[in-house]
Amino acid sequence: MASERYNAPEREKHWQQVWDHQHIFRATEDLSRPKCYVLEMFPYPSGRIHMGHVRNYAMGDVFARYKRAKGFNVLHPMGWDAFGMPAENAAMERKVHPGKWTYANIDTMRGQLKSMGLSLDWSREIATCSPDYYQHQQKLFLDLLAKGIAYRKSSKVNWDPVDHTVLANEQVIDGRGWRSGALVEQRELTQWFFKITKYADELLRDLETLTNWPEKVRLMQANWIGRSEGMAIRWQLDRATAPKDVSELEVYTTRPDTLFGASFLAVAADHPLAKAASDSNPALAEFCDDCRRMGTSVADIEAAEKRGFDTGIRAIHPFDASWKLPVYVANFVLMDYGAGAIFGCPSGDQRDMDFARRYDLPVVPVILPPGEDGATFTLKNKAYEDDGVMINSRFLDGLTTTAAFEAAAARLETTMLTNRPQGQRKINFRLRDWGISRQRYWGCPIPIVHCATCGVVPVAERDLPIKLPDDATFDKPGNPLDRHPTWKHCNCPSCGKPATRETDTMDTFVDSSWYYVRFTAPQSDQPVDKAAAQYWLPVDQYIGGIEHAILHLLYSRFFARAMSDTGHLQFATNTREPFGALFAQGMLTHETYKSQDGLWLQPSEVRVEGDGSNRRAVEISSGRPVVVGSIEKMSKSKKNIVDPDDIISHYGADCARWFMLSDSPPERDVIWTEAGVAGAGRFIQRIWRIIEDISDSGGDNRALAPPTMGPEALEIRKSAHRALDQVGRAIEALRFNVAIANIYEFVNVLQAGHSKPGADVAFAAREAAAFLVTMIGPMMPHLAEECWARLGYNTLLANEPWPTPLAALLVDDQVTIAVQVNGKRRDELVISRTAQTEEVEAAALKLEPVIRALEGRPVKKVIVVPQRIVNVVG
RNA sequence: GCGGACGUGGUGGAAUGGUAGACACACAGGACUUAAAAUCCUGAGUUCGAAAGAGCGUGAGGGUUCGAGUCCCUCCGUCCGCACCA
Numbered sequence: 001m002a003s004e005r006y007n008a009p010e011r012e013k014h015w016q017q018v019w020d021h022q023h024i025f026r027a028t029e030d031l032s033r034p035k036c037y038v039l040e041m042f043p044y045p046s047g048r049i050h051m052g053h054v055r056n057y058a059m060g061d062v063f064a065r066y067k068r069a070k071g072f073n074v075l076h077p078m079g080w081d082a083f084g085m086p087a088e089n090a091a092m093e094r095k096v097h098p099g100k101w102t103y104a105n106i107d108t109m110r111g112q113l114k115s116m117g118l119s120l121d122w123s124r125e126i127a128t129c130s131p132d133y134y135q136h137q138q139k140l141f142l143d144l145l146a147k148g149i150a151y152r153k154s155s156k157v158n159w160d161p162v163d164h165t166v167l168a169n170e171q172v173i174d175g176r177g178w179r180s181g182a183l184v185e186q187r188e189l190t191q192w193f194f195k196i197t198k199y200a201d202e203l204l205r206d207l208e209t210l211t212n213w214p215e216k217v218r219l220m221q222a223n224w225i226g227r228s229e230g231m232a233i234r235w236q237l238d239r240a241t242a243p244k245d246v247s248e249l250e251v252y253t254t255r256p257d258t259l260f261g262a263s264f265l266a267v268a269a270d271h272p273l274a275k276a277a278s279d280s281n282p283a284l285a286e287f288c289d290d291c292r293r294m295g296t297s298v299a300d301i302e303a304a305e306k307r308g309f310d311t312g313i314r315a316i317h318p319f320d321a322s323w324k325l326p327v328y329v330a331n332f333v334l335m336d337y338g339a340g341a342i343f344g345c346p347s348g349d350q351r352d353m354d355f356a357r358r359y360d361l362p363v364v365p366v367i368l369p370p371g372e373d374g375a376t377f378t379l380k381n382k383a384y385e386d387d388g389v390m391i392n393s394r395f396l397d398g399l400t401t402t403a404a405f406e407a408a409a410a411r412l413e414t415t416m417l418t419n420r421p422q423g424q425r426k427i428n429f430r431l432r433d434w435g436i437s438r439q440r441y442w443g444c445p446i447p448i449v450h451c452a453t454c455g456v457v458p459v460a461e462r463d464l465p466i467k468l469p470d471d472a473t474f475d476k477p478g479n480p481l482d483r484h485p486t487w488k489h490c491n492c493p494s495c496g497k498p499a500t501r502e503t504d505t506m507d508t509f510v511d512s513s514w515y516y517v518r519f520t521a522p523q524s525d526q527p528v529d530k531a532a533a534q535y536w537l538p539v540d541q542y543i544g545g546i547e548h549a550i551l552h553l554l555y556s557r558f559f560a561r562a563m564s565d566t567g568h569l570q571f572a573t574n575t576r577e578p579f580g581a582l583f584a585q586g587m588l589t590h591e592t593y594k595s596q597d598g599l600w601l602q603p604s605e606v607r608v609e610g611d612g613s614n615r616r617a618v619e620i621s622s623g624r625p626v627v628v629g630s631i632e633k634m635s636k637s638k639k640n641i642v643d644p645d646d647i648i649s650h651y652g653a654d655c656a657r658w659f660m661l662s663d664s665p666p667e668r669d670v671i672w673t674e675a676g677v678a679g680a681g682r683f684i685q686r687i688w689r690i691i692e693d694i695s696d697s698g699g700d701n702r703a704l705a706p707p708t709m710g711p712e713a714l715e716i717r718k719s720a721h722r723a724l725d726q727v728g729r730a731i732e733a734l735r736f737n738v739a740i741a742n743i744y745e746f747v748n749v750l751q752a753g754h755s756k757p758g759a760d761v762a763f764a765a766r767e768a769a770a771f772l773v774t775m776i777g778p779m780m781p782h783l784a785e786e787c788w789a790r791l792g793y794n795t796l797l798a799n800e801p802w803p804t805p806l807a808a809l810l811v812d813d814q815v816t817i818a819v820q821v822n823g824k825r826r827d828e829l830v831i832s833r834t835a836q837t838e839e840v841e842a843a844a845l846k847l848e849p850v851i852r853a854l855e856g857r858p859v860k861k862v863i864v865v866p867q868r869i870v871n872v873v874g
Numbered sequence: 875g876c877g878g879a880c881g882u883g884g885u886g887g888a889a890u891g892g893u894a895g896a897c898a899c900a901c902a903g904g905a906c907u908u909a910a911a912a913u914c915c916u917g918a919g920u921u922c923g924a925a926a927g928a929g930c931g932u933g934a935g936g937g938u939u940c941g942a943g944u945c946c947c948u949c950c951g952u953c954c955g956c957a958c959c960a
Contacts, residue, residue: 005912219878220955228959253960266960306958332958342960350875351958430959549955663886663898669953676886676899682912683898689913741888741897748897818893823941825893863940869892873940 006688008652012782016117024798025119027075029535036072037536038064039516041544041552042079045105045127046086049112050641051660051672052588052634058657058779059585059666059736060543061118065778066731068119069802075536077519078113078120080106082129083508086636087442091474098442099470102129112645116653117781119798124522128511133518134444135465136527137510141447142458143566149195152456155435156270159187164478165439186292191437192446192504196558200225200429202576203557212581214667217549224550226430230254231409232339233423235265238314238324243276248417249315249327252338252428256412257404260393261345261366263356265315266308266330268340274329277311284309284329291331306355307331318412318422319394330355338428346383353383366393367401434555436507441472441480443505451492451499460493466501479503512552513559516542516578517569528568537569538580543734546584547633553582583734586669590640592629595619600639601626631671642672651681654780658683661736661779683744684783687776690751691787694769706763712753713760719749720768721809727775728802736779743775766791774802819844820871821853829870837864844870 019025029035040060043053064076080102087098094101106127113120126133144150158167162182166189196203204225207218233256235249251265267273269291278285287309308328317323325343332351333342346356346363356363367388368374374391387401395411396404412423437446445466447459459466469487472480481487481503492499514527520536521529544552560578563569569576593601601619606626608617617626634641647656659680664670709717723746730739750772754765769791777784777797788797817829817840827849831840841862844850854874861873 216878216955223877223956226956226959230960251960255960330958332960334959337959339960344960349960351960428959430956546954665887668880668887670886673886673899679899685912737886737897738888744897816893820893820941823892823939828893861940863892865892865941869941871892871940 005685006783006786008654008684008782009649011786012115012117012652012654015782015785016114018785018796019117019119019798022796023123024796025076025121026123027073027077027121029532030073031535033071033073035075035536036064036067036541037075037516037520037539038067038541039077039519039539039543041542041548042081042512042515043109044081044084044086045102045109046636047105047108048641048643048645049109050588050634051644051656052641053113054116054644054656055588055660055666055670056543056545056585057113057116057118058660059583059734060541061116061120061657061781062661062731062736062778063541063543063734065119065781065798066728066802068798069774069777069800070728071801074119075519076118076120077124077126077522078118078122079124079126079515079519080109080128081508081512081515082106082127083134083443083505083511085440085442088440088474091442095474097470098474099129099468102442103127115648116644116657119781124519126515126518126522128444128508128515129442131465131467133515134511136518137444137506137514138447138459138464138466139461139527140514140563140566140568141506142461143568144194144562145458147562147566149198149562149565150192151195152190152192154188154190155193156186157189157191157435159185159189161185162477166437189437191435192448192506193433193435194510194558194562196434196555197429197431199558199561200227200431201427202561203431203554206557206575206577209575210577210579210582213579214546214582214584217546217553217582217584220549221554224431224554228254228428228430230338230426230428231256231412231423232426233318233343233412234417234420235315235318235343236417237327238316241312241314243273243279243313246273246276249273249341250339251341251343252426253343255345255348255405256408256423257390257393257396257399257401258345258348258366259317259319259343259408260396261347261364262317262325262343263346263361263364264308264326264328264344264352264359266328266333266342266344266355268333268335269329269331270335271329271333271340273313273327273341274311277313277329281311284311288329291329306351306358308355308359310359318415326361328355328359336432337430347379348383348385350383350385353379353381357381364392366390366396434507434558436510437504438507439479439482439503440505441468441474443508444511445481445505446502448502449490449492449499450502451495451497453497454492454494454499457492457494457499463493481505509551509555513555514563516556517560517563528563530568530570533568534570534572537571538573538578541581541583542579543583543585545587547587549584553579583666585666586664587633588670588672589631589633590642590672591631592638592640593617594627594629596624596627600637602639603642634672642674647677651677652684652782654783655681655684658740658780662740663737665737666734683747684780686751687747687772687783687787690747690754691769691773691790694754694765695791707760709760709764710758712756713758713764716750716753716761716764716768718809718812719746720764720771721805722746724771724775724803725805725810731778739775740779743772746775747772771803773797774800815867817844817867818869819847819850820869821850822873823871824853826850826853833867837866840864840866840870844872 038060040056064074068074082102087102090096090101091098141150160167160182204222204227207222210218230253233251237247237249269288274288278288308330311327311329313327314324315327344352344355346353347365348367363379365377365379367384368377368391369384369388390396390399390404396407399407413421415422445468447466449457449459451457469484472484474480488501488503490499490501516539517528517533521532556578561576564571564576590603593606595601605620606617607620617628619626632638632640644656659677723742726742727739750768773784773787785797813833814830815833817831818825819827819829827847829843831843841864850872857874859872859874863871
């Protein structure tokens, strides 16, 4: 007897309380069961969650609940990536303390996440801004320092002279600070670094072991690490032209084979040789200044021409003492890659070609492309950068590019110059060490003291944590820690004399580089509880946005290795990877809207009318037209966010979860649209009605042996078992949209058949109902619990195992086989699954449409693919 | 410039080299209802045809194959990553 509509909001609260009171999602180490650590990237507490969060966390929850049902001991924790600039901006704009703002956001968002009914172990919740967390990070820092993995060096940074702070490259727009609008300077500052380059080789090599990572992410990381094999070559400088005390110049090249095509050398503006030469040459000094002022933004580089300045210095060719080449300072040479100096071979490198044409330098082709004639081959303004046969290259002539590389390298390695080889093979990486110093308040303080006598001194462990002061001021630009009246003053841990604290804080990416470790023992008084870490790590399934493909995921891979070298982590496997499998889910996007005053508007503040070319948007409150902007990832800064609360309070969390998982493949970006939410809501009611019907009519026949099945009952059973099988496999492969389609298909069969008469149908319907509830459990856990109870079970579905489908029900005795003639489908054939090839062939050839399509031609060949298709070739 | 991904109905999308368009949304028609909502049933790639059926069809063009949305080549388009890395 169908009674009432399912009241999702009310029942969801009920089941959340039941789960909560019974602590069923609390994880403890249990060696008797296989473990499964499921983790979604933890959120930044920006204010409220949006539908993008719902998508991300629903995916992780489906996987975690499914693994529970499959018998795994699941760890599924949640926390907050809680340090960061938005909190400080809020402090400046709204006069609220960053901590207060952050914790208020956490409270709101925790409440919202709880309303989603996620199977999270909330007892493990961590917030990176809490001293409970960052004191351990400070300990890690000290250990990394002791191991030489953390170190200090002077480096160039983007400096905003108005805000008195370092800016990340992303915060420099058209050479100006994004907040102040001031022209950004390149400033040399002493900063803390992590030696990620120490692991460059390992980080690159082990990418190959990450077979459960998206190929795209592995590629992006490989490109980012950027390994190249080449040589460091020392060029002697011509005495008469060289600055005092400088006798040689080292350059890095991957193409020693093209040495005979060299026509100049070039050094970066910051190269010591450039500086030395500038001392006596004001014009050169000015050129170097110009180069330094040039920004590092994409636009700047694209616009910049290749420019150089002849230093007057001449270098002697390594293979010919009488051959002298000019040394330039050039704006396209980078100080922090290779040796900060290159030799230019215009015929083999497009940049060198552009440079040579501009400054009228020789262009000597040294590589003959395949199929070209050496006698007639010339190059205009396009360099030839590929392989070929060497020409104009003396002892290398006639060799292939690879052989010439070896021959040139061998000669350089064996030619001695002041007791050292003239050239050495060298592997270079594009990867740079990770600068972690930030002139910010809302971050983890770096536990270091600067002492006039002892220099840079680590804080003693017993003095940790170094807590942030609560009474910082945010009314003016600059680092609040630095200008705090008392905080930075302390005594030197070494000599006891007055000293000052490091006032820089750590990049917030440090916080997220090891949180997955902390989750394994969040209350430990040490950074890591080794036993817990060893039990739970690596993360078995990590889920998050592709936007972290490089930074966060690379830093975390680095940290796992660094923490292993400091003894905090032990890896049972031979690779030190923190995330066994990674899934990069697509972004949820939405149009952006701006009012006429140029302020961002939320979609809820905008009404869109018409469509096509008549489509326009107006601000609801004022009726004024709205500027419709591009479609972008939902983010608070552009306000293009859709709050899930409306949907959850009206249709329920199950509906929001189900809807976000339907239709679109999880890895794909999705443009948010509310069309379809109501459909998902209707489906929930439909399931509820079916379950009510079945539970009312059938009684509990679970204990009974299955009666003899008629065709109608059998259809239901087969559909149920098949769906169970398909849905399980789709979830395992994180293909939630396919799992959902399978469920719909099954429900259509069940709905059409369950009320037909007969004990066999009643039995099948009852079994199918239990299966259906199991299947929707991971996606719509509240509805599933309610249905499970309605069916008369007095257990919690969340603790129930995933049933095993009967293999016998997964296959049909009769199969439908398509019949093609010359690759074109003409008919189909229903035949025994075990029918022999000859039998299938004979049956196919008898079909009337097949005979007709053959038009009397003889049959040349018949291809029979068992249980699938027959193709008659005629 | 280098590297990569993608392109299927009105829409989101499905399809181990084997019946393209499953499933859903939107739509249309019908049933129930005084009516609406809710629910249920039916229809639908496209062209021709009353129908049976036939032709065409997965961005364009070529190729491999008995058979291609799927594999290969060329091109077009969209998106993403890196970008003066020697």
